[in-house]
Amino acid sequence: xxxxxxxxxxxxxxxxxxxxxxxxxxxxxxxxxxxxxxxxxxxxxxxxxxxxxxxxxxxxxxxxxxxxxxxxxxxxxxxxxxxxxxxxxxxxxxxxxxxxxxxxxxxxxxxxxxxxxxxxxxxxxxxxxxxxx
Amino acid sequence: xxxxxxxxxxxxxxxxxxxxxxxxxxxxxxxxxxxxxxxxxxxxxxxxxxxxxxxxxxxxxxxxxxxxxxxxxxxxxxxxxxxxxxxxxxxxxxxxxxxxxxxxxxxxxxxxxxxxxxxxxxxxxxxxxxxxxxxxxxxxxxxxxxxxxxxxxxxxxxxxxxxxxxxxxxxxxxxxxxxxxxxxxxxxxxxxxxxxxxxxxxxxxxxxxxxxxxxxxxxxxxxxxxxxxxxxxxxxxxxxxxxxxxxxxxxxxxxxxxxxxxxxxxxxxxxxxxxxxxxxxxxxxxxxxxxxxxxxxxxxxxxxxxxxxxxxxxxxxxxxxxxxxxxxxxxxxxxxxxxxxxxxxxxxxxxxxxxxxxxxxxxxxxxxxxxxxxxxxxxxxxxxxxxxxxxxx
Amino acid sequence: xxxxxxxxxxxxxxxxxxxxxxxxxxxxxxxxxxxxxxxxxxxxxxxxxxxxxxxxxxxxxxxxxxxxxxxxxxxxxxxxxxxxxxxxxxxxxxxxxxxxxxxxxxxxxxxxxxxxxxxxxxxxxxxxxxxxxxxxxxxxxxxxxxxxxxxxxxxxxxxxxxxxxxxxxxxxxxxxxxxxxxxxxxxxxxxxxxxxxxxxxxxxxxxxxxxxxxxxxxxxxxxxxxxxxxxxxxxxxxxxxxxxxxxxxxxxxxxxxxxxxxxxxxxxxxxxxxxxxxxxxxxxxxxxxxxxxxxxxxxxxxxxxxxxxxxxxxxxxxxxxxxxxxxxxxxxxxxxxxxxxxxxxxx
Numbered sequence: 001x002x003x004x005x006x007x008x009x010x011x012x013x014x015x016x017x018x019x020x021x022x023x024x025x026x027x028x029x030x031x032x033x034x035x036x037x038x039x040x041x042x043x044x045x046x047x048x049x050x051x052x053x054x055x056x057x058x059x060x061x062x063x064x065x066x067x068x069x070x071x072x073x074x075x076x077x078x079x080x081x082x083x084x085x086x087x088x089x090x091x092x093x094x095x096x097x098x099x100x101x102x103x104x105x106x107x108x109x110x111x112x113x114x115x116x117x118x119x120x121x122x123x124x125x126x127x128x129x130x131x132x133x
Numbered sequence: 134x135x136x137x138x139x140x141x142x143x144x145x146x147x148x149x150x151x152x153x154x155x156x157x158x159x160x161x162x163x164x165x166x167x168x169x170x171x172x173x174x175x176x177x178x179x180x181x182x183x184x185x186x187x188x189x190x191x192x193x194x195x196x197x198x199x200x201x202x203x204x205x206x207x208x209x210x211x212x213x214x215x216x217x218x219x220x221x222x223x224x225x226x227x228x229x230x231x232x233x234x235x236x237x238x239x240x241x242x243x244x245x246x247x248x249x250x251x252x253x254x255x256x257x258x259x260x261x262x263x264x265x266x267x268x269x270x271x272x273x274x275x276x277x278x279x280x281x282x283x284x285x286x287x288x289x290x291x292x293x294x295x296x297x298x299x300x301x302x303x304x305x306x307x308x309x310x311x312x313x314x315x316x317x318x319x320x321x322x323x324x325x326x327x328x329x330x331x332x333x334x335x336x337x338x339x340x341x342x343x344x345x346x347x348x349x350x351x352x353x354x355x356x357x358x359x360x361x362x363x364x365x366x367x368x369x370x371x372x373x374x375x376x377x378x379x380x381x382x383x384x385x386x387x388x389x390x391x392x393x394x395x396x397x398x399x400x401x402x403x404x405x406x407x408x409x410x411x412x413x414x415x416x417x418x419x420x421x422x423x424x425x426x427x428x429x430x431x432x433x434x435x436x437x438x439x440x441x442x443x444x445x446x447x448x449x450x451x452x453x454x455x456x457x458x459x460x461x462x463x464x465x466x467x468x469x470x471x472x473x474x475x476x477x478x479x480x481x482x483x484x485x486x487x488x489x490x491x492x493x494x495x496x497x498x499x500x501x502x503x504x505x506x507x508x509x510x511x512x513x514x515x516x517x518x519x520x521x522x523x524x525x526x
Numbered sequence: 527x528x529x530x531x532x533x534x535x536x537x538x539x540x541x542x543x544x545x546x547x548x549x550x551x552x553x554x555x556x557x558x559x560x561x562x563x564x565x566x567x568x569x570x571x572x573x574x575x576x577x578x579x580x581x582x583x584x585x586x587x588x589x590x591x592x593x594x595x596x597x598x599x600x601x602x603x604x605x606x607x608x609x610x611x612x613x614x615x616x617x618x619x620x621x622x623x624x625x626x627x628x629x630x631x632x633x634x635x636x637x638x639x640x641x642x643x644x645x646x647x648x649x650x651x652x653x654x655x656x657x658x659x660x661x662x663x664x665x666x667x668x669x670x671x672x673x674x675x676x677x678x679x680x681x682x683x684x685x686x687x688x689x690x691x692x693x694x695x696x697x698x699x700x701x702x703x704x705x706x707x708x709x710x711x712x713x714x715x716x717x718x719x720x721x722x723x724x725x726x727x728x729x730x731x732x733x734x735x736x737x738x739x740x741x742x743x744x745x746x747x748x749x750x751x752x753x754x755x756x757x758x759x760x761x762x763x764x765x766x767x768x769x770x771x772x773x774x775x776x777x778x779x780x781x782x783x784x785x786x787x788x789x790x791x792x793x794x795x796x797x798x799x800x801x802x803x804x805x806x807x808x809x810x811x812x813x814x815x816x817x818x819x820x821x822x823x824x825x826x827x828x829x830x831x832x833x834x835x836x837x838x839x840x841x842x843x844x845x846x847x848x849x850x851x852x853x854x855x856x857x858x859x860x861x862x863x864x865x866x867x868x869x870x871x872x873x
Contacts (some may be wrong), residue, residue: 008267012267013622014622016271017619017622017623018622018623018624018625020625033267033268051625059286059382059387060282060283060285060286060289060387061282061285062278062281062282062284062285062333062334062335062336063331063333063334064273064275064277064278064281064333065330065331065332065333065334066253066257066275066277066332066333067273067275068254068257068258068261068270068273068275069254069255069257069258071273072254073573073865073868074273074573074574076331077273079272079273079274079278079282079333080282081282081286081381081382081387089382089383090268090272090382091268091269091272091274091282091380091381091382092272093272093273095572095574096540096572099334104285104286104289111579111583112579112582112583112586112623113572113574113575113579114574114575114576114579115271115272115273115574116271116273124576124610124611125271126578126579126619126623127271127272128272129272129574
């Protein structure tokens with residue numbers, strides 16, 4: 001993603017703001033981020049938009065002490081791979097928790113937070129993070 | 134396909150090379166490789182160069198022509214190859230394919246990265262470009278954090294310990310201390326690793342490869358030409374490459390790099406050997422956990438047993454398989470685009486018996502393993518003193 | 527069926543700072559502060575929270591409570607004096623995040639601490655007129671006081687969201703009275719980080735005059751007696767003013783305390799009256815009458831007469847209550863608070 005690009009962040013709002021993905025009605029597999037073509041069924045697949053519930057479990061986690069430049073004010077933060085209850089996994093921060101309390105298998109739910117901002121006068125990027133259920 | 138051999142190698146001292154820019158580093162490594170091959174340079178027919186991000190690190194693109202120019206090789210065709218940290222390994226593979234196909238007889242494969250012109254935060258951001266920008270980096274993933282996620286899961290599934298991870302760093306610094314080209318030529322203790330500051334838990338500073346300037350180059354040749362040029366050709370017995378999802382979270386398993394498994398399998402099959410035949414391996418230890426994944430995914434040990442095997446000394450210098458005799462990415466340094474070529478340089482020195490204090494006894498078969506990103510690209514090469522490993526001639 | 531509240535939701539960040547911690551840094555007597563303002567602690571947002579993220583969390587709770595399809599929301603109005611952008615609506619971010627775009631009206635309201643109730647009344651009007659089926663009104667703020675100023679003890683973060691419609695009403699909004707004059711008791715100029723205020727001028731001519739006038743006139747207009755009302759919610763810049771207003775009106779403090787959150791979370795500005803009302807709705811029984819009167823500096827008050835319906839008991843239970851958020855807390859030192867509120871200047 002080009003830094004400071006407006007269209008690059010704008011086109012992902014539905015996914016990042018509220019976890020809109022997709023689902024293949026032929027084989028039943030869920031996709032996040034959404035796919036247009038089902039890799040299992042290809043031409044026989046019927047892919048439709050799907051609103052994920054936002055609930056999941058922590059598959060793995062880390063505490064980041066050396067963040068990228070635009071996230072320095074948030075460090076140290078917990079970063080995790082979360083498996084959504086529908087199946088797909090994603091990478092997101094875990095908030096509202098003491099890092100020592102995060103465990104693999106911990107149930108979490110999506111929350112809406114600031115992810116980063118493009119300097120003091122650029123766009124504020126919002127999106128999903130997860131918090132203990 | 135024709136047989137291909139490495140006939141000349143060279144590299145710069147790896148480290149913080151404040152005085153040297155892209156061109157100086159390139160020239161230093163290239164000239165050493167050409168001299169080592171005993172050629173003038175006029176014989177070179179093509180150049181392939183691995184470079185991850187000249188554009189982000191020094192604002193320079195068009196690295197292929199730059200390298201050819203800096204090495205005085207104009208007007209040969211020059212091509213830049215990019216696969217993040219696997220750029221060097223991939224450049225070597227492209228050069229190999231170009232010679233094996235019959236298009237060229239003598240080709241230079243190089244790798245270069247100049248990383249210290251930018252501040253650490255910018256370097257971290259640039260390296261983050263090897264991950265999925267939209268779905269990993271955007272949400273706060275850094276390279277150490279992606280490998281930390283793998284490490285935490287590996288610890289959870291297999292009982293791997295932070296001490297076992299640290300043991301990889303101790304071993305590789307032991308080797309690096311014996312390599313005059315290494316960035317860190319000093320041994321470290323287990324306690325030093327365990328007490329170093331956290332980067333992305335459970336990974337600490339001394340679990341991570343450093344930010345490094347450096348270049349490496351090799352000259353490769355077809356069978357007839359190689360035999361004319363040298364008495365000690367190092368033959369490329371297998372070259373294999375595989376890909377996987379860019380994002381770690383899209384993989385079925387967080388603790389197996391499928392691209393490494395696939396490239397490794399293919400390489401062993403092509404060479405006609407099994408992992409236990411390998412004497413030494415330069416594997417991609419960008420973080421300590423990455424070496425544990427590599428020795429498992431390449432088949433040196435079963436999945437989940439890498440940590441224990443490292444602890445038991447299975448990969449120490451002159452043990453079952455000598456892993457990362459150069460010091461690896463950890464101690465030798467990791468100028469990302471150069472690493473894959475440096476691995477070939479190290480294996481070549483070892484197979485020729487020129488590795489000095491870190492020489493592996495009776496080194497006959499070596500392997501290089503170069504990974505891009507968190508495992509989206511893997512390149513594996515098998516090299517040996519034998520033109521055909523099946524017949525051992 | 528009268529229009530009214532179909533669902534409501536709240537959000538309060540989990541961080542707190544105690545009044546004595548702030549007093550300690552500025553060399554003030556903590557007991558004097560606590561007695562003077564009646565505040566024990568206030569809520570503080572996390573580094574990645576702002577009035578929009580608070581609004582979205584509250585709105586999601588409200589939609590869940592209401593049990594409606596967000597695409598049926600025809601208007602999103604947010605009232606806030608701490609929008610993340612000086613120019614660019616917060617309402618569109620919220621609408622996108624809750625899945626209400628694109629067929630809707632959206633706008634941001636600003637009227638110091640009463641923008642939240644003003645948004646509620648504006649949405650109510652659109653619902654009553656039949657222009658929209660459902661509307662979402664939110665009051666949300668992450669307000670700041672100048673370091674060392676009396677406002678620093680109270681300026682807090684939180685918000686509440688209300689879905690207003692005609693179907694499935696849990697509390698009818700029976701009537702309202704709005705009262706506004708040009709009374710400059712508190713302001714913040716464009717481009718300035720912190721507000722200024724008129725100190726004691728914020729009391730009689732501002733807060734008390736507007737709160738009392740709006741409340742009295744609402745009761746006169748509706749013919750409802752003070753004794754008929756079960757709960758009163760007043761804007762709460764501190765814990766003392768609402769109780770003094772109640773006394774002046776002749777209301778027993780027992781009817782005010784359930785909606786008085788200031789001692790434990792501080793002044794959430796545009797969120798304050800909506801949050802106080804939510805705390806009352808959390809415990810109210812069908813048939814209860816509630817009067818909620820906001821106050822916004824500058825100055826004005828909106829007073830609403832609300833009647834709880836049977837529907838509230840069918841819809842309750844799926845979303846966190848105000849008390850759940852109040853009890854979920856982690857204390858910050860003043861140093862951590864300074865980092866959270868981005869008060870450090872790096873250039």
